[in-house]
Amino acid sequence: MTLGAPAALWAFMAVPVLIVLYLLRVRRREHVVSSVLLWVKSAPSRSAFRPSRRIERSLLLLLQIVAAAALAAALAQPSLLGWTAGSGDVVLVLDASMSMRARDVAPTRFDRARGEARDVLARLAPGHRAGLVLAAARPLVLVPPTADLGRLAAALAQAQPWDVAGDVRGAVDLATQLVPGGRGRVLVWTDAARASVPALPNVTARVLGTADANTGIVALRVVRDAGAGRALVRVTNFGRAAVRAPLRVTRDGALVYGATLALAAGETRTVGFPVSGSGVLRAQLDVRDALPDDKTAEALLDPAPLPSVLLVGPDDPPLERLLRVAPVSRAAATRETDPAAWRGYDVVILDRVTTGPVPPGRYLAIGTVPPNLPANPTGTVDAPDIATWDRRDPVLRFVDFGDVHVRQALRLAPESGHVLAAGPSPLVWAYDARGIRAIVVAFGLADSDLPQHVAFPVLLANSLAWLGGDTGDLRAGQALEVPAAGMADAVLVRPDGTRVAVPARDGVFSLALPRAGVYRVITPAGERALSVGVGSDTAGLIAPGPSGGAVSSPPVQRVLARLAVWPWLVLMAVAVALGEWALATRRHGGDA
Amino acid sequence: MPADASIPAPAPDAVRPRPGEHAGLLDPAFLQRLDALSLVSRRRVRGRQHGERRSLVRGRGTEFDDYRAYEPGDDYRYIDWNIASRLDRLFVKLFSEEEDLDVRLLVDTSRSMAAGVPSKLLLAKQLAAAIGYIGLVNLDRVDVGVFSSGPGPRLSRLRGRGRAFDLLRFLDGVVPEGATDLGLALRRTLDESPRRGLLVVISDLLDPHGYEDGLLRARHHRMQTFVIHVLAEDELAPRLAGELRLVDAETGRVVEVTVDAEALRAYAEARDAYLEDVQRFCFRHGIDYLRTTSTVPADALVLRYLRQGGLVR
Numbered sequence: 001m002t003l004g005a006p007a008a009l010w011a012f013m014a015v016p017v018l019i020v021l022y023l024l025r026v027r028r029r030e031h032v033v034s035s036v037l038l039w040v041k042s043a044p045s046r047s048a049f050r051p052s053r054r055i056e057r058s059l060l061l062l063l064q065i066v067a068a069a070a071l072a073a074a075l076a077q078p079s080l081l082g083w084t085a086g087s088g089d090v091v092l093v094l095d096a097s098m099s100m101r102a103r104d105v106a107p108t109r110f111d112r113a114r115g116e117a118r119d120v121l122a123r124l125a126p127g128h129r130a131g132l133v134l135a136a137a138r139p140l141v142l143v144p145p146t147a148d149l150g151r152l153a154a155a156l157a158q159a160q161p162w163d164v165a166g167d168v169r170g171a172v173d174l175a176t177q178l179v180p181g182g183r184g185r186v187l188v189w190t191d192a193a194r195a196s197v198p199a200l201p202n203v204t205a206r207v208l209g210t211a212d213a214n215t216g217i218v219a220l221r222v223v224r225d226a227g228a229g230r231a232l233v234r235v236t237n238f239g240r241a242a243v244r245a246p247l248r249v250t251r252d253g254a255l256v257y258g259a260t261l262a263l264a265a266g267e268t269r270t271v272g273f274p275v276s277g278s279g280v281l282r283a284q285l286d287v288r289d290a291l292p293d294d295k296t297a298e299a300l301l302d303p304a305p306l307p308s309v310l311l312v313g314p315d316d317p318p319l320e321r322l323l324r325v326a327p328v329s330r331a332a333a334t335r336e337t338d339p340a341a342w343r344g345y346d347v348v349i350l351d352r353v354t355t356g357p358v359p360p361g362r363y364l365a366i367g368t369v370p371p372n373l374p375a376n377p378t379g380t381v382d383a384p385d386i387a388t389w390d391r392r393d394p395v396l397r398f399v400d401f402g403d404v405h406v407r408q409a410l411r412l413a414p415e416s417g418h419v420l421a422a423g424p425s426p427l428v429w430a431y432d433a434r435g436i437r438a439i440v441v442a443f444g445l446a447d448s449d450l451p452q453h454v455a456f457p458v459l460l461a462n463s464l465a466w467l468g469g470d471t472g473d474l475r476a477g478q479a480l481e482v483p484a485a486g487m488a489d490a491v492l493v494r495p496d497g498t499r500v501a502v503p504a505r506d507g508v509f510s511l512a513l514p515r516a517g518v519y520r521v522i523t524p525a526g527e528r529a530l531s532v533g534v535g536s537d538t539a540g541l542i543a544p545g546p547s548g549g550a551v552s553s554p555p556v557q558r559v560l561a562r563l564a565v566w567p568w569l570v571l572m573a574v575a576v577a578l579g580e581w582a583l584a585t586r587r588h589g590g591d592a
Numbered sequence: 593m594p595a596d597a598s599i600p601a602p603a604p605d606a607v608r609p610r611p612g613e614h615a616g617l618l619d620p621a622f623l624q625r626l627d628a629l630s631l632v633s634r635r636r637v638r639g640r641q642h643g644e645r646r647s648l649v650r651g652r653g654t655e656f657d658d659y660r661a662y663e664p665g666d667d668y669r670y671i672d673w674n675i676a677s678r679l680d681r682l683f684v685k686l687f688s689e690e691e692d693l694d695v696r697l698l699v700d701t702s703r704s705m706a707a708g709v710p711s712k713l714l715l716a717k718q719l720a721a722a723i724g725y726i727g728l729v730n731l732d733r734v735d736v737g738v739f740s741s742g743p744g745p746r747l748s749r750l751r752g753r754g755r756a757f758d759l760l761r762f763l764d765g766v767v768p769e770g771a772t773d774l775g776l777a778l779r780r781t782l783d784e785s786p787r788r789g790l791l792v793v794i795s796d797l798l799d800p801h802g803y804e805d806g807l808l809r810a811r812h813h814r815m816q817t818f819v820i821h822v823l824a825e826d827e828l829a830p831r832l833a834g835e836l837r838l839v840d841a842e843t844g845r846v847v848e849v850t851v852d853a854e855a856l857r858a859y860a861e862a863r864d865a866y867l868e869d870v871q872r873f874c875f876r877h878g879i880d881y882l883r884t885t886s887t888v889p890a891d892a893l894v895l896r897y898l899r900q901g902g903l904v905r
Contacts, residue, residue, distance in 0.1 A: 026846055027836040034707035034827060035798035036840040036847045042855070042862035043847075 011072035082115025089184030097166035104211035113189030135171030164535030212543030216294030307468025313351030343486030360435025360507030369445030389421035435508035694789025708824025718890035739777030740770030
């Protein structure tokens with residue numbers, strides 16, 4: 001039983017007031033008898049003369065109390081939470097946060113939730129549908145409402161928590177959209193560690209978890225600056241008590257750093273130390289608590305691999321000369337504008353060529369715009385002045401357009417992406433969507449004096465670095481799209497060693513990264529490693545939070561339902577009041 | 593515990609007898625049947641005048657009573673010579689004097705006597721009239737008085753059939769008023785006229801002061817006492833229910849009671865205990881006792897139950 005307005009319970013004070021008023025009210029019928037002698041003689045041994053006896057026997061008072069109590073209870077807006085057979089569709093929402101891996105609830109919070117959800121499915125009334133939504137980094141509809149319970153059971157069995165802070169609210173919103181019109185219920189299993197479940201009429205939450213002590217590694221990164229490498233390890237004590245956390249960092253089994261961190265409650269500490277060489281850096285925290293999964297973290301020491309570059313277009317000596325010395329694994333030139341001829345290259349430079357729609361991939365377009373990019377030129381602009389550019393963007397870092405003059409440029413009209421440099425119209429524009437990562441320079445090198453400036457090699461190097469596969473700071477929960485470069489299949493090796501076949505769709509490999517750790521992408525062109533960190537700095541927060549009307553109950557026997565009781569209480573109050581009135585009227589002159 | 597309260601007594605109008613109850617206490621046919629009856633005195637009485645019953649005084653009467661051995665000084669005229677000739681011993685014949693019976697009728701006219709349908713008072717007046725009439729036709733000396741909180745009007749020294757009208761008129765004019773105090777009424781009545789005789793008390797005995805003292809006083813005066821206990825049906829089995837403020841018709845005392853089955857059961861137990869106490873008290877002290885309700889006709893009571901009770905024959 002939950003109450004929508006607990007303060008309204010004060011209305012129950014009306015009941016004793018009613019009783020007092022009833023006792024105080026002069027309603028006895030006067031009756032003259034020849035003598036009260038025998039009545040007095042009968043009094044001592046009997047309770048019929050006690051004032052309270054009037055209360056005991058008064059049906060009218062009882063009805064009045066019932067009506068008042070029902071009304072008071074209705075004001076509190078109670079609703080029943082119970083595991084019932086129920087009716088309507090059911091959408092199960094499982095919190096896939098990393099905190100759901102906590103083992104304070106055996107075997108884990110997520111496994112307990114999975115078991116209870118499985119029981120719900122087993123008790124689902126025939127003919128009703130059920131769906132499954134995973135509250136991961138973003139809400140995922142694993143199974144839309146269906147009567148195929150076998151499919152649901154299989155999805156439940158495969159569901160696993162991610163190394164992220166699950167978007168429970170988003171998942172609940174999504175789930176409620178799957179059961180529109182209030183014709184179904186949304187059952188949520190969560191630990192509510194970061195956010196409570198939205199208090200919606202048809203949403204019922206089951207909060208799992210008892211422990212709050214956890215200390216974990218929230219980030220392990222290797223940063224490089226001018227060839228020197230430095231590892232950063234961030235550790236957070238999520239609990240409410242101070243802990244001493246021994247930290248060991250190894251590279252391929254060899255200890256490279258060790259320290260014991262004294263962390264106060266809620267404290268975050270970042271330690272850094274120099275690293276060199278290649279391989280996998282592994283940090284390990286020797287702390288025992290309810291969540292062992294965040295005690296280790298891995299990161300790649302290897303720098304990002306250099307991209308291979310194909311120059312498509314007419315001869316362009318400055319560009320060709322620069323490509324010979326640029327940080328690329330290999331470079332080639334062609335005049336073939338058929339994308340089929342571009343396979344095997346990480347970056348394609350389209351230099352003043354007109355092409356058809358380009359497939360997913362990495363493109364540096366100079367003086368041209370592929371037609372399937374949302375920045376179709378509307379004409380040209382003469383002698384545009386590069387007035388502004390974004391020096392913070394990695395593409396324009398250390399690029400100075402101050403002395404660069406442009407004779408003529410395309411007048412770009414971008415619909416999305418973001419403009420990196422602009423004069424009267426966008427002059428450098430970046431786009432990263434639908435499997436296409438592209439940089440468009442609105443003017444040809446021959447139409448400007450850019451090749452004569454330092455900005456030229458810097459811009460090219462930055463562009464190739466951004467386009468060439470530097471995945472940046474990957475975090476669990478992100479979906480990484482890698483251009484297929486004409487390949488049909490790839491194999492993704494997860495941190496736990498499981499291998500997943502990833503087919504190319506629309507020219508890209510969409511890689512799901514639910515866990516933190518080192519992934520490996522194996523394609524016919526070679527193998528590439530990806531380092532993925534924990535999805536959120538708060539993912540290790542495991543203290544169960546308020547449920548917002550949730551219940552903590554034994555294992556599910558039936559479908560959990562929230563039934564509004566107050567309308568029935570109002571009806572009951574009205575019915576009882578009418579009955580009391582009718583009875584009082586009928587007993588005219590009686591003790592009404 | 594009952595809630596007691598003192599409130600002014602109800603207006604007298606609330607307990608007055610219903611219209612028509614004074615008219616004709618006894619019908620002529622009933623009176624005619626009473627002519628053949630006489631009051632029974634269980635012990636010999638000593639009257640003031642010659643009457644039609646034996647007195648304690650032996651010797652001058654005409655009705656033979658007994659023999660006893662002659663003693664010096666006895667009147668020779670009463671020696672039974674026939675026995676002396678046969679037994680050769682002297683015996684004198686004893687005769688009872690026929691004296692009148694002193695009959696006192698005491699009628700309770702308190703407000704509680706107005707209860708019942710017909711009222712208890714009507715039956716009491718009819719009974720008093722019938723018993724008094726029987727006494728008058730048998731040349732007994734009849735006193736009739738009423739009482740409530742004390743002795744009320746009284747009609748004394750009635751004798752002979754000719755005073756029957758006075759008796760009936762007196763009783764017909766009696767109305768209920770006041771509270772019951774049997775003890776006070778009997779004390780004053782007996783103090784004023786301590787002569788022994790037959791005392792008939794007609795009352796509901798609903799006396800908050802208790803009935804025992806008065807009756808014991810009558811017993812102390814060696815009165816042959818006959819109590820006719822008149823109750824109303826509603827007093828034996830109240831037809832009440834719900835939340836009530838019961839107001840005592842005599843004292844105005846208020847008792848608040850929730851009348852339900854349990855309360856009625858308690859009342860019945862108290863009623864039975866009370867009636868049993870009255871009956872046991874009367875039996876223990878040699879007081880004749882007859883209990884009736886106001887619904888029993890007066891002629892049936894006199895011709896049947898009072899005969900069985902030994903008051904009339």
